[in-house]
Amino acid sequence: MQTTASTDCSIDANEANFRAEVLDESQRRPVVVDFWAPWCGPCRTLGPLLERLAAEGEGSWRLAKVNVDENQRLATLFSVQSIPSVKAFHKGQLVEQFVGVLPEPQLRSWLEGFVPGPAEEAVEEARSLEAAGKLPEARAAYERALSIKQRHGEALLGLARLEATAGERENAERHLDQILPPESERLAAAIAQLRLELQAGAVGSLEELRLLATKRPDDLEAQVAYGRGLAAAGQHEQALQLFLEVVKKSPKAGAGEEARKAMLEVFGVIGARSELADEYRSLLAAELYK
Secondary structure (H helix, E strand, C coil), X not given: CCCCCCCCCEEECCCCCHHHHHHHHHHCCCEEEEEECCCCHHHHHHHHHHHHHHHHCCCCCEEEEEECCCCHHHHHHCCCCCCCEEEXXXXXXXXXXXXXXXXXXXHHHHHHCCCCCHHXXXXXXXXXXXXXXXXXXXXXXXXXXXHHXXXXXHHHHXXXXXXXXXXXXXXXXXXXXXXXXXXXXXXXXXXXXXXXXXXXXXXXXXXXXXXXXXXXXXXXXXXXXHHHHXXXXXXHHHHHHHXXXXXXXXXXXXXXXXXXXHHHHHHHHHCCCCHHHHXXXXXXXXXXXX
């Protein structure tokens, strides 16, 4: 049976102290909750590893152990159906989770996604500089983060965003391609949105694309380009309508195939299981498989 003494970096959590020791504490630093049970073999493998990494973290994050046999209401509240189930909280919100046992290198990478370190501090600085319009300084801070952690997803995305603003399309695409799972999955919507903006920006402004599409209604490539411009501008439903019309005219080749791919990109931005995505996924399937 696992026994975890309560320390600054590792505690036993239960229904009585969960709010204070996990949710409230997560306002100060990330808290990783390990839902486990004494009879669970994989839990006996993962638990000691998490405890060791928490100790190594020297208080930068906290491990909270929840015995599901003794705290079934907590397990139900957080939809724990299989153990070990690990959930990370920050600022009172669930930010990451996994089920099962991860190898130590993968577990360390998972923790790096939300536990602040020198690279994360550089990214936070870069975001502040970017928001203040100090773009050269922001770029330098993103690059500093990447010098610390070469494939830092947030830094790569931020650098690509600045490059897109500067018209450096190829560099931006290259940096987006370097973002690896699981960060590429977590950042999927932002990555998809930036790719749409890059593709649209490569062929003209939204007004230019609209004028061309209006002037040449039978030019399906022009319609796809305008659709990408609409999507990049956040007009997702209008973009999907336009892409679908192109697919209807050319369902399985050329511009129709480009329109189909563009629809999938928009689904990635708005949420693959969102109501709008579900609606247009059904409409797209009806056109492709009728």
